[in-house]
Amino acid sequence: MSAQAYTLERSVALSAVTRASSLTSRVFASLVSKSDPSSASVTKSDASPVTVGDYAAQAVVNIVLGAYFPDDPIVGEEDAAHLRKPESETLKRQVVQLVNEALALEEKEVVAQKKSWGDGPVSDEQVLAALDRGNHQGGNKGRMWALDPIDGTKGFLRGGQYAVCLGFLVDGEVQVGVMGCPNLPLDPKDGLPKEGDAASNSRSDLGVAFIAVRGQGASQRSLSSSGKEQSISMRQLTSSGLEDASFCESVEAGHSSHGTNKRIAELLGITKESVRMDSQAKYASVSRGDGDIYLRLPVGDGSYQEKIWDHASGSLLVHEAGGIVSDCRGKPLEFGQGRTLKLNRGVIAAPKGVHAEVIRAVGKALEEEGRGHL
Numbered sequence: 254m255s256a257q258a259y260t261l262e263r264s265v266a267l268s269a270v271t272r273a274s275s276l277t278s279r280v281f282a283s284l285v286s287k288s289d290p291s292s293a294s295v296t297k298s299d300a301s302p303v304t305v306g307d308y309a310a311q312a313v314v315n316i317v318l319g320a321y322f323p324d325d326p327i328v329g330e331e332d333a334a335h336l337r338k339p340e341s342e343t344l345k346r347q348v349v350q351l352v353n354e355a356l357a358l359e360e361k362e363v364v365a366q367k368k369s370w371g372d373g374p375v376s377d378e379q380v381l382a383a384l385d386r387g388n389h390q391g392g393n394k395g396r397m398w399a400l401d402p403i404d405g406t407k408g409f410l411r412g413g414q415y416a417v418c419l420g421f422l423v424d425g426e427v428q429v430g431v432m433g434c435p436n437l438p439l440d441p442k443d444g445l446p447k448e449g450d451a452a453s454n455s456r457s458d459l460g461v462a463f464i465a466v467r468g469q470g471a472s473q474r475s476l477s478s479s480g481k482e483q484s485i486s487m488r489q490l491t492s493s494g495l496e497d498a499s500f501c502e503s504v505e506a507g508h509s510s511h512g513t514n515k516r517i518a519e520l521l522g523i524t525k526e527s528v529r530m531d532s533q534a535k536y537a538s539v540s541r542g543d544g545d546i547y548l549r550l551p552v553g554d555g556s557y558q559e560k561i562w563d564h565a566s567g568s569l570l571v572h573e574a575g576g577i578v579s580d581c582r583g584k585p586l587e588f589g590q591g592r593t594l595k596l597n598r599g600v601i602a603a604p605k606g607v608h609a610e611v612i613r614a615v616g617k618a619l620e621e622e623g624r625g626h627l
Protein backbone atom coordinates (compact mmCIF):
# COMPACT_ATOMS: atom_id res chain seq x y z
CA MET A 254 0.00 0.00 0.00
CA SER A 255 1.46 3.39 -0.95
CA ALA A 256 2.17 6.00 1.73
CA GLN A 257 -0.65 8.09 0.32
CA ALA A 258 -3.42 5.53 0.83
CA TYR A 259 -6.73 6.72 2.24
CA THR A 260 -5.79 10.41 2.44
CA LEU A 261 -9.36 11.57 1.81
CA GLU A 262 -10.86 9.06 4.29
CA ARG A 263 -8.36 10.24 6.91
CA SER A 264 -9.10 13.94 6.52
CA VAL A 265 -12.87 13.51 6.27
CA ALA A 266 -12.85 11.27 9.37
CA LEU A 267 -10.79 13.86 11.26
CA SER A 268 -13.15 16.64 10.22
CA ALA A 269 -16.23 14.61 11.26
CA VAL A 270 -14.74 13.58 14.61
CA THR A 271 -13.54 17.13 15.36
CA ARG A 272 -17.04 18.55 14.74
CA ALA A 273 -18.69 15.80 16.80
CA SER A 274 -16.20 16.24 19.67
CA SER A 275 -16.81 19.96 19.81
CA LEU A 276 -20.54 19.23 19.93
CA THR A 277 -20.21 16.73 22.80
CA SER A 278 -18.04 19.15 24.81
CA ARG A 279 -20.70 21.81 24.43
CA VAL A 280 -23.45 19.39 25.39
CA PHE A 281 -21.52 18.55 28.53
CA ALA A 282 -20.91 22.20 29.42
CA SER A 283 -24.44 23.40 28.74
CA LEU A 284 -26.71 20.48 29.49
CA VAL A 285 -25.18 17.62 31.38
CA SER A 286 -23.09 19.37 33.98
CA LYS A 287 -25.99 21.65 34.92
CA SER A 288 -28.53 18.90 35.40
CA ASP A 289 -28.88 15.68 37.27
CA PRO A 290 -27.16 13.02 35.08
CA SER A 291 -30.23 10.78 35.21
CA SER A 292 -32.32 13.49 33.53
CA ALA A 293 -29.64 14.08 30.88
CA SER A 294 -29.87 10.53 29.57
CA VAL A 295 -32.38 7.99 28.33
CA THR A 296 -31.97 4.34 29.29
CA LYS A 297 -31.80 1.94 26.34
CA SER A 298 -33.29 -1.57 26.29
CA ASP A 299 -29.93 -3.04 27.41
CA ALA A 300 -29.95 -0.65 30.42
CA SER A 301 -27.08 1.50 29.05
CA PRO A 302 -27.53 5.30 28.85
CA VAL A 303 -27.79 7.41 25.69
CA THR A 304 -27.86 11.22 25.62
CA VAL A 305 -28.68 14.06 23.27
CA GLY A 306 -24.91 14.11 22.63
CA ASP A 307 -24.78 10.49 21.42
CA TYR A 308 -27.62 11.07 18.93
CA ALA A 309 -26.37 14.42 17.68
CA ALA A 310 -22.75 13.26 17.33
CA GLN A 311 -23.78 10.18 15.31
CA ALA A 312 -25.96 12.32 13.01
CA VAL A 313 -23.13 14.83 12.42
CA VAL A 314 -20.56 12.17 11.57
CA ASN A 315 -22.97 10.33 9.28
CA ILE A 316 -23.93 13.56 7.46
CA VAL A 317 -20.26 14.44 6.87
CA LEU A 318 -19.47 10.89 5.71
CA GLY A 319 -22.57 10.93 3.51
CA ALA A 320 -21.42 14.07 1.72
CA TYR A 321 -18.09 12.52 0.73
CA PHE A 322 -18.84 8.80 0.54
CA PRO A 323 -22.58 8.48 -0.15
CA ASP A 324 -22.38 4.77 -0.93
CA ASP A 325 -20.34 3.63 2.07
CA PRO A 326 -22.21 1.58 4.67
CA ILE A 327 -21.96 2.71 8.31
CA VAL A 328 -22.18 0.50 11.39
CA GLY A 329 -23.12 2.97 14.14
CA GLU A 330 -24.16 2.34 17.71
CA GLU A 331 -27.31 4.50 17.75
CA ASP A 332 -30.43 4.81 15.60
CA ALA A 333 -33.40 7.16 15.37
CA ALA A 334 -36.13 4.83 16.70
CA HIS A 335 -36.45 6.60 20.05
CA LEU A 336 -36.35 10.09 18.49
CA ARG A 337 -39.21 9.21 16.12
CA LYS A 338 -41.62 8.68 19.05
CA PRO A 339 -44.06 11.55 19.67
CA GLU A 340 -42.91 11.90 23.29
CA SER A 341 -39.32 12.56 22.10
CA GLU A 342 -40.21 15.81 20.31
CA THR A 343 -38.17 18.02 22.69
CA LEU A 344 -35.16 15.72 22.57
CA LYS A 345 -35.38 15.63 18.76
CA ARG A 346 -35.49 19.46 18.60
CA GLN A 347 -32.32 19.65 20.72
CA VAL A 348 -30.57 17.05 18.55
CA VAL A 349 -31.43 18.86 15.30
CA GLN A 350 -30.26 22.19 16.67
CA LEU A 351 -26.95 20.73 17.90
CA VAL A 352 -26.38 19.02 14.55
CA ASN A 353 -26.89 22.29 12.65
CA GLU A 354 -24.54 24.16 14.98
CA ALA A 355 -21.84 21.53 14.53
CA LEU A 356 -22.22 21.49 10.74
CA ALA A 357 -21.96 25.29 10.66
CA LEU A 358 -18.64 25.35 12.53
CA GLU A 359 -15.83 26.79 10.52
CA GLU A 360 -13.84 24.02 8.91
CA LYS A 361 -10.69 23.43 10.94
CA GLU A 362 -9.69 20.50 8.80
CA VAL A 363 -8.69 21.28 5.29
CA VAL A 364 -10.48 18.56 3.41
CA ALA A 365 -9.49 18.57 -0.22
CA GLN A 366 -12.51 18.50 -2.58
CA LYS A 367 -14.71 20.30 -0.09
CA LYS A 368 -18.29 19.01 -0.31
CA SER A 369 -21.41 20.54 1.14
CA TRP A 370 -24.35 18.86 2.86
CA GLY A 371 -26.92 21.12 1.24
CA ASP A 372 -28.10 24.71 1.38
CA GLY A 373 -29.24 25.97 4.75
CA PRO A 374 -29.99 23.98 7.88
CA VAL A 375 -30.54 20.24 7.70
CA SER A 376 -34.12 19.17 8.43
CA ASP A 377 -35.47 16.89 11.15
CA GLU A 378 -35.96 14.16 8.56
CA GLN A 379 -32.37 14.47 7.29
CA VAL A 380 -31.08 14.15 10.84
CA LEU A 381 -33.20 11.07 11.56
CA ALA A 382 -32.25 9.47 8.24
CA ALA A 383 -28.56 10.19 8.93
CA LEU A 384 -28.83 8.49 12.33
CA ASP A 385 -30.47 5.46 10.73
CA ARG A 386 -27.66 5.18 8.19
CA GLY A 387 -25.77 3.57 11.08
CA ASN A 388 -27.99 0.48 10.87
CA HIS A 389 -25.69 -1.53 8.59
CA GLN A 390 -25.11 -5.12 9.68
CA GLY A 391 -21.37 -5.20 8.98
CA GLY A 392 -19.45 -7.92 7.17
CA ASN A 393 -16.16 -8.64 5.47
CA LYS A 394 -16.74 -7.27 1.97
CA GLY A 395 -15.79 -3.86 0.68
CA ARG A 396 -15.73 -0.44 2.31
CA MET A 397 -17.44 0.27 5.64
CA TRP A 398 -17.32 2.68 8.60
CA ALA A 399 -17.74 1.81 12.29
CA LEU A 400 -18.90 4.63 14.57
CA ASP A 401 -19.32 5.05 18.30
CA PRO A 402 -20.53 8.67 18.63
CA ILE A 403 -19.86 8.70 22.38
CA ASP A 404 -17.93 5.75 23.71
CA GLY A 405 -18.08 5.69 27.50
CA THR A 406 -21.42 7.48 27.89
CA LYS A 407 -21.23 6.85 31.63
CA GLY A 408 -17.83 8.59 31.74
CA PHE A 409 -19.25 11.45 29.66
CA LEU A 410 -22.09 11.96 32.14
CA ARG A 411 -19.66 12.03 35.08
CA GLY A 412 -17.24 14.47 33.44
CA GLY A 413 -14.74 11.63 33.01
CA GLN A 414 -13.17 10.12 29.93
CA TYR A 415 -15.14 9.40 26.78
CA ALA A 416 -14.30 9.25 23.10
CA VAL A 417 -15.81 9.87 19.67
CA CYS A 418 -14.59 6.85 17.70
CA LEU A 419 -14.60 6.36 13.94
CA GLY A 420 -12.96 3.52 12.05
CA PHE A 421 -12.79 2.92 8.30
CA LEU A 422 -12.64 -0.73 7.22
CA VAL A 423 -12.00 -2.50 3.94
CA ASP A 424 -12.86 -6.20 3.65
CA GLY A 425 -13.19 -6.44 7.43
CA GLU A 426 -9.81 -4.88 8.21
CA VAL A 427 -9.48 -1.47 9.87
CA GLN A 428 -7.51 0.90 7.62
CA VAL A 429 -8.11 4.30 9.27
CA GLY A 430 -8.93 5.08 12.89
CA VAL A 431 -9.71 8.51 14.31
CA MET A 432 -10.63 9.11 17.92
CA GLY A 433 -11.60 12.36 19.62
CA CYS A 434 -10.92 12.44 23.37
CA PRO A 435 -12.30 15.79 24.61
CA ASN A 436 -11.25 15.18 28.24
CA LEU A 437 -7.69 13.92 27.73
CA PRO A 438 -4.83 16.43 28.11
CA LEU A 439 -2.57 17.00 25.11
CA ASP A 440 0.42 16.44 27.36
CA PRO A 441 -0.10 13.45 29.67
CA LYS A 442 2.22 15.04 32.23
CA ASP A 443 -0.56 17.55 32.98
CA GLY A 444 -2.67 14.76 34.47
CA LEU A 445 -6.28 13.72 33.96
CA PRO A 446 -9.03 16.18 34.91
CA LYS A 447 -10.87 15.54 38.15
CA GLU A 448 -14.29 14.07 37.45
CA GLY A 449 -17.24 16.22 38.40
CA ASP A 450 -15.08 19.32 38.93
CA ALA A 451 -16.25 22.13 36.65
CA ALA A 452 -12.95 24.04 36.65
CA SER A 453 -11.09 20.87 35.84
CA ASN A 454 -13.43 20.01 32.95
CA SER A 455 -12.92 23.40 31.32
CA ARG A 456 -9.10 23.23 31.34
CA SER A 457 -7.84 24.67 28.08
CA ASP A 458 -5.26 21.92 27.52
CA LEU A 459 -7.92 19.22 27.22
CA GLY A 460 -9.05 17.72 23.92
CA VAL A 461 -6.98 15.43 21.73
CA ALA A 462 -7.58 13.83 18.34
CA PHE A 463 -5.78 10.55 17.69
CA ILE A 464 -5.22 9.41 14.13
CA ALA A 465 -3.91 6.16 12.66
CA VAL A 466 -3.69 4.87 9.09
CA ARG A 467 -2.55 1.29 8.50
CA GLY A 468 1.11 1.28 7.59
CA GLN A 469 1.49 5.03 8.21
CA GLY A 470 1.87 5.23 12.01
CA ALA A 471 -0.12 6.98 14.72
CA SER A 472 -0.31 10.62 15.73
CA GLN A 473 -2.13 13.08 17.94
CA ARG A 474 -3.11 16.74 17.70
CA SER A 475 -5.15 19.20 19.67
CA LEU A 476 -8.90 19.09 19.03
CA SER A 477 -9.31 22.80 19.59
CA SER A 478 -6.64 24.35 17.39
CA SER A 479 -5.21 23.35 14.08
CA GLY A 480 -1.95 22.55 15.82
CA LYS A 481 0.64 20.30 14.27
CA GLU A 482 0.33 16.55 14.45
CA GLN A 483 2.87 14.80 16.64
CA SER A 484 3.65 11.18 16.03
CA ILE A 485 3.07 8.90 19.03
CA SER A 486 4.25 5.44 20.06
CA MET A 487 3.93 2.96 22.89
CA ARG A 488 6.71 2.41 25.40
CA GLN A 489 8.52 -0.68 24.16
CA LEU A 490 8.89 -3.11 27.05
CA THR A 491 10.65 -6.40 27.54
CA SER A 492 9.92 -9.01 30.21
CA SER A 493 12.59 -7.60 32.47
CA GLY A 494 10.90 -4.17 32.45
CA LEU A 495 7.46 -5.33 33.48
CA GLU A 496 7.72 -4.26 37.11
CA ASP A 497 7.76 -0.66 35.87
CA ALA A 498 4.76 -1.25 33.64
CA SER A 499 1.31 0.07 34.31
CA PHE A 500 -2.01 -1.21 33.04
CA CYS A 501 -5.41 0.31 32.49
CA GLU A 502 -8.89 -1.11 32.71
CA SER A 503 -12.57 -0.07 32.67
CA VAL A 504 -14.09 1.87 35.53
CA GLU A 505 -17.11 -0.43 35.24
CA ALA A 506 -16.41 -3.81 36.83
CA GLY A 507 -19.28 -5.16 34.70
CA HIS A 508 -17.31 -4.44 31.49
CA SER A 509 -14.01 -6.05 32.41
CA SER A 510 -13.19 -8.34 35.31
CA HIS A 511 -11.14 -6.28 37.79
CA GLY A 512 -10.31 -9.38 39.85
CA THR A 513 -8.88 -11.28 36.88
CA ASN A 514 -6.98 -8.19 35.70
CA LYS A 515 -5.40 -7.86 39.17
CA ARG A 516 -4.26 -11.49 39.18
CA ILE A 517 -2.75 -11.10 35.68
CA ALA A 518 -0.81 -8.05 36.83
CA GLU A 519 0.46 -10.01 39.81
CA LEU A 520 1.56 -12.91 37.59
CA LEU A 521 3.44 -10.43 35.38
CA GLY A 522 5.17 -8.79 38.33
CA ILE A 523 3.41 -5.46 37.76
CA THR A 524 3.38 -3.58 41.05
CA LYS A 525 1.59 -0.34 40.13
CA GLU A 526 -2.13 0.08 40.77
CA SER A 527 -4.28 -0.02 37.64
CA VAL A 528 -5.42 3.21 36.01
CA ARG A 529 -9.19 3.08 35.58
CA MET A 530 -10.86 5.09 32.87
CA ASP A 531 -13.94 4.83 30.71
CA SER A 532 -14.01 4.35 26.96
CA GLN A 533 -11.49 3.82 24.18
CA ALA A 534 -9.41 6.59 25.75
CA LYS A 535 -7.62 3.54 27.25
CA TYR A 536 -6.35 2.57 23.79
CA ALA A 537 -5.28 6.17 23.20
CA SER A 538 -3.40 6.46 26.44
CA VAL A 539 -1.41 3.25 25.99
CA SER A 540 -0.69 4.27 22.37
CA ARG A 541 1.23 7.30 23.54
CA GLY A 542 2.89 5.56 26.49
CA ASP A 543 0.86 7.06 29.38
CA GLY A 544 0.28 3.44 30.35
CA ASP A 545 1.51 0.19 28.84
CA ILE A 546 -1.09 -2.56 28.84
CA TYR A 547 -4.87 -2.51 28.40
CA LEU A 548 -6.66 -5.47 29.97
CA ARG A 549 -10.32 -6.16 29.20
CA LEU A 550 -11.07 -9.60 30.55
CA PRO A 551 -14.51 -11.08 29.96
CA VAL A 552 -16.84 -11.04 32.95
CA GLY A 553 -18.90 -14.03 34.11
CA ASP A 554 -19.58 -16.70 31.51
CA GLY A 555 -17.96 -14.59 28.80
CA SER A 556 -21.12 -14.45 26.70
CA TYR A 557 -20.88 -10.68 26.03
CA GLN A 558 -19.93 -9.96 22.44
CA GLU A 559 -17.82 -6.82 22.09
CA LYS A 560 -19.15 -4.36 19.48
CA ILE A 561 -16.98 -3.48 16.48
CA TRP A 562 -17.37 0.29 17.09
CA ASP A 563 -15.92 -0.15 20.59
CA HIS A 564 -12.59 -1.40 19.21
CA ALA A 565 -12.11 -0.46 15.54
CA SER A 566 -10.30 2.87 15.86
CA GLY A 567 -8.55 2.08 19.15
CA SER A 568 -7.09 -1.21 17.99
CA LEU A 569 -5.54 0.34 14.87
CA LEU A 570 -4.10 3.15 16.98
CA VAL A 571 -2.30 0.65 19.22
CA HIS A 572 -1.16 -1.43 16.24
CA GLU A 573 0.32 1.63 14.51
CA ALA A 574 1.94 2.79 17.77
CA GLY A 575 3.93 -0.44 18.05
CA GLY A 576 1.60 -2.74 19.92
CA ILE A 577 -0.41 -5.89 19.43
CA VAL A 578 -4.16 -6.06 20.07
CA SER A 579 -5.82 -9.45 20.40
CA ASP A 580 -8.57 -11.17 22.32
CA CYS A 581 -7.83 -12.84 25.64
CA ARG A 582 -6.54 -15.95 23.85
CA GLY A 583 -4.17 -14.01 21.62
CA LYS A 584 -6.36 -14.28 18.50
CA PRO A 585 -6.57 -11.21 16.24
CA LEU A 586 -9.83 -9.25 16.51
CA GLU A 587 -12.09 -10.12 13.57
CA PHE A 588 -14.02 -7.06 12.47
CA GLY A 589 -15.69 -8.67 9.46
CA GLN A 590 -18.16 -10.82 11.41
CA GLY A 591 -21.09 -8.42 11.66
CA ARG A 592 -21.83 -5.73 14.26
CA THR A 593 -19.99 -7.64 16.99
CA LEU A 594 -16.62 -9.34 17.43
CA LYS A 595 -18.46 -12.63 17.78
CA LEU A 596 -15.39 -14.85 17.31
CA ASN A 597 -13.42 -13.04 20.04
CA ARG A 598 -13.66 -12.82 23.82
CA GLY A 599 -12.12 -9.97 25.81
CA VAL A 600 -9.38 -7.66 24.55
CA ILE A 601 -5.68 -7.37 25.40
CA ALA A 602 -3.44 -4.57 24.09
CA ALA A 603 0.27 -4.66 24.89
CA PRO A 604 3.63 -3.63 23.43
CA LYS A 605 4.98 -6.15 20.91
CA GLY A 606 7.82 -7.27 23.19
CA VAL A 607 5.55 -8.49 26.00
CA HIS A 608 2.24 -9.37 24.35
CA ALA A 609 2.91 -13.14 24.28
CA GLU A 610 3.88 -13.10 27.94
CA VAL A 611 0.71 -11.19 28.85
CA ILE A 612 -1.41 -13.75 26.98
CA ARG A 613 0.27 -16.58 28.92
CA ALA A 614 -0.55 -14.83 32.21
CA VAL A 615 -4.15 -14.29 31.05
CA GLY A 616 -4.45 -18.03 30.30
CA LYS A 617 -3.11 -18.96 33.72
CA ALA A 618 -5.40 -16.51 35.55
CA LEU A 619 -8.49 -17.79 33.71
CA GLU A 620 -7.44 -21.39 34.39
CA GLU A 621 -7.16 -20.65 38.13
CA GLU A 622 -10.72 -19.27 38.10
CA GLY A 623 -12.08 -22.35 36.34
CA ARG A 624 -12.71 -20.21 33.23
CA GLY A 625 -9.99 -21.83 31.13
CA HIS A 626 -12.55 -22.54 28.39
CA LEU A 627 -12.95 -18.84 27.55
Ligand SMILES: Nc1ncnc2c1ncn2[C@@H]1O[C@H](COP(=O)(O)O)[C@@H](O)[C@H]1OP(=O)(O)O
Binds near residue numbers: 509552
Ligand atom coordinates in the same frame (compact mmCIF):
# COMPACT_ATOMS: atom_id res chain seq x y z
N1 LIG B 1 -20.91 -6.60 29.70
C1 LIG B 1 -20.11 -5.81 29.00
N2 LIG B 1 -18.82 -6.20 28.78
C2 LIG B 1 -17.99 -5.41 28.08
N3 LIG B 1 -18.35 -4.19 27.57
C3 LIG B 1 -19.60 -3.74 27.75
C4 LIG B 1 -20.53 -4.54 28.48
N4 LIG B 1 -21.69 -3.86 28.52
C5 LIG B 1 -21.50 -2.70 27.82
N5 LIG B 1 -20.22 -2.62 27.36
C6 LIG B 1 -19.63 -1.55 26.55
O1 LIG B 1 -18.36 -1.18 26.96
C7 LIG B 1 -18.11 0.17 26.51
C8 LIG B 1 -17.56 1.00 27.60
O2 LIG B 1 -16.45 0.36 28.04
P1 LIG B 1 -15.55 0.91 29.15
O3 LIG B 1 -15.98 0.18 30.38
O4 LIG B 1 -14.21 0.49 28.66
O5 LIG B 1 -15.74 2.37 29.23
C9 LIG B 1 -19.39 0.74 26.09
O6 LIG B 1 -19.41 0.80 24.70
C10 LIG B 1 -20.38 -0.25 26.64
O7 LIG B 1 -21.50 -0.30 25.88
P2 LIG B 1 -22.60 0.87 25.94
O8 LIG B 1 -22.12 1.97 25.03
O9 LIG B 1 -23.82 0.27 25.40
O10 LIG B 1 -22.67 1.33 27.38
Ligand SMILES: [Mg+2]
Binds near residue numbers: 307402403
Ligand atom coordinates in the same frame (compact mmCIF):
# COMPACT_ATOMS: atom_id res chain seq x y z
MG1 LIG C 1 -21.52 4.80 22.61
Ligand SMILES: [Mg+2]
Binds near residue numbers: 401403404405562563
Ligand atom coordinates in the same frame (compact mmCIF):
# COMPACT_ATOMS: atom_id res chain seq x y z
MG1 LIG D 1 -18.97 2.19 23.21
Ligand SMILES: [Mg+2]
Binds near residue numbers: 303
Ligand atom coordinates in the same frame (compact mmCIF):
# COMPACT_ATOMS: atom_id res chain seq x y z
MG1 LIG E 1 -23.72 3.24 24.53
